Amino acid sequence: NAGVMQNPRHLVRRRGQEARLRCSPVKGHSHVYWYRQLPEEGLKFMVYLQKENIIDESGMPKERFSAEFPKEGPSILRIQQVVRGDSAAYFCASSPGGGAEAFFGQGTRLTVV
Amino acid sequence: QKEVEQDPGPLSVPEGAIVSLNCTYSNSAFQYFMWYRQYSRKGPELLMYTYSSGNKEDGRFTAQVDKSSKYISLFIRDSQPSDSATYLCAMSQANAGNMLTFGGGTRLMVKP
Numbered sequence: 273n274a275g276v277m278q279n280p281r282h283l284v285r286r287r288g289q290e291a292r293l294r295c296s297p298v299k300g301h302s303h304v305y306w307y308r309q310l311p312e313e314g315l316k317f318m319v320y321l322q323k324e325n326i327i328d329e330s331g332m333p334k335e336r337f338s339a340e341f342p343k344e345g346p347s348i349l350r351i352q353q354v355v356r357g358d359s360a361a362y363f364c365a366s367s368p369g370g371g372a373e374a375f376f377g378q379g380t381r382l383t384v385v
Numbered sequence: 386q387k388e389v390e391q392d393p394g395p396l397s398v399p400e401g402a403i404v405s406l407n408c409t410y411s412n413s414a415f416q417y418f419m420w421y422r423q424y425s426r427k428g429p430e431l432l433m434y435t436y437s438s439g440n441k442e443d444g445r446f447t448a449q450v451d452k453s454s455k456y457i458s459l460f461i462r463d464s465q466p467s468d469s470a471t472y473l474c475a476m477s478q479a480n481a482g483n484m485l486t487f488g489g490g491t492r493l494m495v496k497p
Contacts, residue, residue: 276428305483314391314473314489315429320482328484363428370482373419376428 274299276366276377277346284383285354293349293380297366304347305374306339309361321347354384388412391474391488400497404461408474408488411455415476415486418450420459423471423490432472433459464495 277296285291297304302323307315317331321341332339336354341347351358361381365374391408398404406420417436421429433448435441441448447460457476461468471492475485 278428303482305485307485307487314487315475315485317484317486320484327482331484365483367483370480373431373434374483374485375431376421378428381426 276364276375278362278364278377278380280380281378282381282383284385286385287355288353291351291354291358291382293351293362293364293382295347295349295364295366295377297347297364298368298375301366301368301375303367303370303374304341305365305367306347306349307363307365307376309363309379311360315363318349351382354382356384358382359384386411387489388486389474389476389488391491393489393491395492395494397494397496398464400464400466400495402464402495404459404464404468404493404495406459406461406472406474406491406493408457409455410457410476410486412476412478412486413452413455414478416479417477418448418457419475419485420446420448421473421475422468423473425470429473464493466495466497469493469495 306318319339320328336352361379363379365376367374420433423429438452445462449458471490473490474488
């Protein structure tokens, strides 16, 4: 009974490179959420997706960040042209419905050097 | 002012103590209230999930919500060293799915 799976767990990128973070939700969950946790700060909502749809991206930076949740395969959070300020832990959560409890993955720790 | 305020701690207690963790919030539209536990370099783990005002108990954990005061609490009875972690409160509005607004977390240390 696998929970939310995120990979890679650790990712190092040089400034200007692209980062791709993957999230496989709990089997049967069709709602996916991405959060970012900056050092010494709480989690901040980024984007809410259902299969093939972005429901709410009000927490996403306007540039360089994008997310998708295709019909098949994991959800992807993509960060283009990374900068040092993108260094953070990125967490994915999933739920079976919009109002049900969300379960988090172990996160991807992105370090930009 | 942050929407959700939480004392960062650290809160240090002896083993067996009753722990009280609290959050205040400013947005009266919040309807769902959650407590997560996060161990160092791990993902948040859902402990309690409550809707609107009232109490909910699960084993050693009790969650309380007072919407009139915009104040939520988590009580841990018979605290154990394994409870040492950061505790995050989170909340969301009705029809907002799990677009959660988190507090900054309280770091708890339970000493043997």
